[in-house]
Amino acid sequence: MGNTTVKIEAMISAYVHAYEEIEQEITGLTEQQLKWKSTPSSWSVTEVLAHLVDHSIVVSFRIREILAGSPATLLGFNQDAWVAGQKANEEQISHLITIANGLVQYNSGLLERLSDEEWEKTGINFKGETVSLTAIIPAFVAHVQNHFNQIRRIKQELVEKQVQ
Numbered sequence: 106m107g108n109t110t111v112k113i114e115a116m117i118s119a120y121v122h123a124y125e126e127i128e129q130e131i132t133g134l135t136e137q138q139l140k141w142k143s144t145p146s147s148w149s150v151t152e153v154l155a156h157l158v159d160h161s162i163v164v165s166f167r168i169r170e171i172l173a174g175s176p177a178t179l180l181g182f183n184q185d186a187w188v189a190g191q192k193a194n195e196e197q198i199s200h201l202i203t204i205a206n207g208l209v210q211y212n213s214g215l216l217e218r219l220s221d222e223e224w225e226k227t228g229i230n231f232k233g234e235t236v237s238l239t240a241i242i243p244a245f246v247a248h249v250q251n252h253f254n255q256i257r258r259i260k261q262e263l264v265e266k267q268v269q
Contacts, residue, residue, distance in 0.1 A: 109221050116242050123249040124205050127154065130193050130256055131198065134263075138258050141268050145261070148188065150259055153252050154201040155193030161208040168212060171228040171238055172219075181231030206229055216242070226235045 130148055131139065139150045148156065159182065167179045187193075219238070227237045262268075 106193045109224075111212070111238075112217075113216075113224060116246075117213055117239070119246045120216070120242050121150050121209055123209065123246050124157075124202070125229075126158075126253050127249070127256060128202060129164060129254065130260065134260070134268060138260075138263050138268055140194050141263060142194075143262050143266075148255070148259075149194050150256050151198055151201070153256055154198060154205065155191065155196055156206070157186050157249060157252055158201055158204050159184065159187050160248060161205060161212075161244070164241060165212055166211075167210060167228065167241060168215065168238060169218075171226050171236075171241075173221060174226070175228065177227045178233075179230045179236070208261050 108120060131154075134150065142152075144147045163180055163182055170179055216238075223236050227235050230236050
């Protein structure tokens with residue numbers, strides 16, 4: 106097994122398990138706590154997870170555009186407008202978790218089928234930068250981790266404000 110294969114397997118594994126910490130972190134939160142916002146413009150735990158589902162959809166599209174060799178600029182999105190426009194705080198957290206994990210499972214099957222050459226395929230992101238799949242997947246995992254930390258901060262605020 107080559108070094109590249111080991112790196113790709115580790116990348117896929119991190120991708121597949123990206124949401125596990127979030128699921129553990131939100132276990133036991135009440136519906137009120139999941140939907141609580143410290144300010145009208147801040148996100149609730151539910152909205153953070155809805156954003157991550159949106160991000161998974163966009164990343165799914167980017168992966169497929171890169172593999173197809175599309176000359177189109179890879180999709181970006183206005184995260185705040187998406188969260189607000191879809192009334193994300195009204196969604197059930199269990200539904201969001203199911204969708205998030207489903208997208209990861211669906212994409213991981215695709216990623217596992219790729220050759221080393223396909224992993225090196227590139228596209229141009231909305232910032233005009235060249236990106237490869239070997240950069241997109243770790244960036245996705247890091248993005249989920251950033252929002253995991255955001256959820257931890259929200260939980261801390263819940264404790265401080267004694268939100269039940």
